[in-house]
Amino acid sequence: MNNTFRRDNRVGWLMAAPALTGLALFIGLPFLLALILSFTNLKLASPLPLTFVGLQHYARILQDPVFLRALLNNLLFAVVVVPLQTGCALLLALLVNRKLPGMVVFRTLFFLPVIFPFALISVVWMLLYAPGPNGVINSVLELLTFGFWQPQDFLHNQYLALPAIMVVSIWQGAGFQMIVYLAGLQDISEELYEAARLDGANSWQQFWYVTFPCLRNTTLFVVSVTTILSFRLFDQVQIMTKGGPLNATATVVFEAVRAAFERQQIARGSAMTVVFFIIVLCLTVFQRRMVSEDRRVG
Amino acid sequence: MADVTIKELVKSYDKKHLILDHINLEIKDGELMVFVGPSGCGKSTLLRTIAGLESITDGEISISNRRVNNLPPQQRNIAMVFQNYALYPHMSVRDNMSFPLRMQKMPAQEITQQVETVAEQLDITRLLDKKPKQLSGGQRQRVAMGRALVRQPEVFLMDEPLSNLDAKLRVQIRSEIATIQRQLGVTTVYVTHDQVEAMTLGQRVAVLKDGILQQVAPPDELYSRPANVFVAQFIGSPGMNIIPCRISGDELVLPLEKEPVCWPLPEEMRAGLEHLSRDEDIWLGLRPEAFRLSAQGQESSLSLPCQVLDAEFLGYDTLLRFQLTAPFKTALNIGEQTFTARIFQQLNCAVGENITLNVDVRTACFFDQSGTAV
């Protein structure tokens, strides 16, 4: 009995080995290195000998206005993008979940942005955001406001750059969350809706009392993944604004990359990634707590 | 309280194949009507058209003389218990039961009171604060009934509500349903594929086959005077035995080649059979209880020679599966067809043994060539 158990265990470990090796090699090890490096004074091409400096980098970055701005930007980004993107995804999922001919086409269309490489998307949107009255978005806005709209240079305006990036991110990300929601929606038994209708619930009440509560775990998943992705924001910024103007679109990861690879401050960059890791860890733990609570009670 | 009238109801998904074929049915106020039939015959569909969950292709449904064809389920004041209960998984039992009342915008205080009254009636008060997942199948079933009962619906629909329960619990809840229904006197339609459930529960039973209503009658009538061969064989476990025969004057004739066997018919049975012509081939239906084991040397003219295929001892009675032997077997052209007798006496016969069974024709039924009762 004990023996079989141990043998089963061994087989299990054996099967997990390739994945575990990959995880350890490409995620565990780099993170450990980053953690260790963040306590040193490592700087490429520096004549100083390598020494441990303790929490010095953490103390410094937490006082660095640019890094704090980056944190704030991430937070702003999350606060705006998470509810909007989740809402859009749910709306799209509800729309394409109907049993009408041609729905597959719409599902595919809405999902397409997810599979495009970000470089491509960024270029397209940079064209859409083009400054001057001939830029697509500028001219559309002008048309919609009967000429009251003043053409803007979205990506170089310190108030519009971050919102512009938010819009691109939502447009690109909602398709994936839509698929997750679609799976959640199709898990809800048709009988529940029939029962609700017989109980006298109208469409809105059916959504509010049946659909939404049944999507609780899906929503938790979508929200936490979107939040994590918001804190990981990098590609859009790197390609479209380079963190500018005036750090209006700087983000934690962008700053970490800039510190490590532009200014050769490996240790400082590492400290930033560790901060990023801690934020993500907290979010994940929170999400798991919420989900397991539901399992226990539900 | 309400009655339900169904007139010439037709339901078809593809406009070619009729799922429900011109159903005419009247469910009386306060009655417990059971729909029974083999799988896929359209029982659930018929129930769902009453509920408004399924649109109808043609015909008319009215509840309390109000035509409801185009009313959505929300406006029909109907409650339904689903096969899988369909309890809202995230709501407590209390919230599940309150839900229909909240939708009616009933004041909170009244809701609490009503929910507690019904909970007491169904003996689920201690479950009120649990979630559906924490309940056993039987408890969920009760909660589903509770949710349907709190709002005092005009019509109460149940679609195989007991099929997920074990045999013992099924019997128990079955009788509880009958009791509650009698107490409340609410018009109820109950769907099942189990004819035992139908016979024990129904005040009247509607038998369906391939979307066609076969017979609507109280259980005893369904058993003793089935409208056709299908009903005769579907109702009763095991069903009726069907043997070819003819009627000649006041005698029942089994048309054997050489020497037909004639059984005199009892006086009271002759009346309905006079119109049959002499040589018309018809069917004789015999319930398993119509057979008696004949004692040695007591063979009368009303007996059949047969061979035992197997005998199932059920405690009080024994189910005897048998084939007829020569000359009946070949002459009646019934091939390998087997019959079943229910014998209420100690039986000691081996498989393959030849015995003689006496037939009590007083409970016999007759069907014409198309299978309709005569």
Ligand SMILES: Nc1ncnc2c1ncn2[C@@H]1O[C@H](COP(=O)(O)OP(=O)(O)OP(=O)(O)O)[C@@H](O)[C@H]1O
């Ligand atoms: N949505 C649908 N589209 C097409 N055909 C359907 C649909 N729903 C049911 N049917 C058909 O209607 C017929 C009757 O189905 P129904 O569910 O009423 O059977 P039932 O008598 O309840 O059977 P069971 O005892 O198995 O529940 C079946 O032949 C089924 O294939």
Ligand SMILES: [Mg+2]
């Ligand atoms: Mg059914």
